[in-house]
Amino acid sequence: MNQALRTETAGGVRSIVLARPEQYNTITPQLRDELAEAVDDADRDPQVRVMLLRADGPAFCAGYGLDWSTTYQASAESAEQSWDSARDFRMMSRFVDVYLKLWYAAKPTVSAVHGWCIAGGTDMVLCSDIIVASESAVFGYPPARVWGTPTTAMWVYRMGFEKAKRYLLTGDEIPAPTAAEIGLIAECVPDAQLDEHAFGLADRMARLPGNQLEMLKLLCNQTAENMGFTSSRTLGTFLDGIARHTPEGQAFVDRATEAGFRQAVRERDDPFGDYGSRPR
Template sequence: MPDTLRTETAAGVRSIVLARPDAYNTITPRLRDELARAIDEADADPDIRVILLRADGPAFCAGYGLDWSTEMQAAESISDRVWDSAMDMRMMSTFVDTYMKLWYATKPTIAAVHGWCIAGGTDMVLCADIVIAGEDASFGYPPSRVWGTPTTAMWVYRLGFERAKRYLLTGDEIPAREAAEVGLILECVPDDELLDRAMALARRMAQVPTNQLQMLKLLCNQTAENMGLASSRTLGTLFDGVARHTQEGRDFVQRATEMGFREAVRERDDPFGDYGSRRRTDG
């Protein structure tokens, strides 16, 4: 049985629920593998027509479990071998390929987001066909300030060139209402209505024959494929590794090793006054 998520089924809808609430559903290799299996199983089940991704706890997904990933890079830095970019890309592709299952699943995928959905959490959730968020949700890619690039590269396809650049070139936090206004997500709803709204849409879709859903999803997604989504994703995954191994990226890992990851993140974000830095300042 998986220990990072659970599944529920009703009315042709398979809910996949991230279930690491105490860890803000941060991404680990175990979650990656269990999420991949859960999506594949739902897509292969003839009784399932729609896949709904949601989460337990105070946050949808606060990105990667960076304690383990910074430790991995710190260990790498004292190795006798130089950074292997090809190996790094193979490793990161195992995560990216899992997120992209939400995109390439033949059936519609909906994400219901609350709380933080940042960094690697956006790599995951922006691969869903439709994203609905509660008013307390926040999106963003703070590692664009140092130590990362969006691996699935969905930002331009959802926002267009200028808006994607506006948010990625600052790493700014995007409250759910703003995310809906600029088109990053479908809509922002009251927090206590989030699950009902997402489930109602999923069940409405599930009334359509599966083959119709599959054809219509493929028809829409093919536009992004023709625009070069696969090559953007390859570049995003490669550049993520490069960003983690620039001098600034290595300095960030060193600071995280010395002072703890959360303090290193605060040091990075304090000049921008958002994410945890803003909330700490506001009391």
């Protein structure tokens, strides 16, 4: 089985590279498990001071692999076996707990985003401490339109109520320059400069003593914890399961089973004219 990611280390920076370029680095159980191991390994390694999450191919992460996830929902539930909310919550929590490793790791985590970073990809990347993106990158949560809610619930903590509601209540895409302007990400740079900029930022962090980095990260993150981050993400993960089992969510799965998940997604987004349905 091909690996879903690879790691590289230089100058105290551990790169964790998503390596499913042909599949736009969509999230699978294998990628989840390999990411958990990679983050834990970097956090344990005394030679590593900063983690840099980046990706191969044309997209950082186009969300969950809808091929396996819609098939999972269709096969796990039938007329004989209805939705088990507790089992669903445990299943999704296995993914959420891995994304949160980026947040709870003692060491700083930086993400360098290019291309698509949408849907479940945002659940993952918004748990990073710092996000930098290329100008052509696109963020967003299109499952807000049907079949999902943000499980890690980072949107309000990063952008505030008004902007989070603006983009979650429409599912609209967010070009990287706008994402930087509204505070969803830290910085936006020209496409050709992304790698150099991200490595340079990680290197600047790695020059600080490791204990300083850990203390400063803990201090900043504690603000979100005091605002109720634990309860927000618990609710987000549970509501995601509910959203996937509304009549509209079930209809989306049925349509994906019948016509293929790409067609189902196209029909969802065509009325909005964005993401893959943007006029060419």
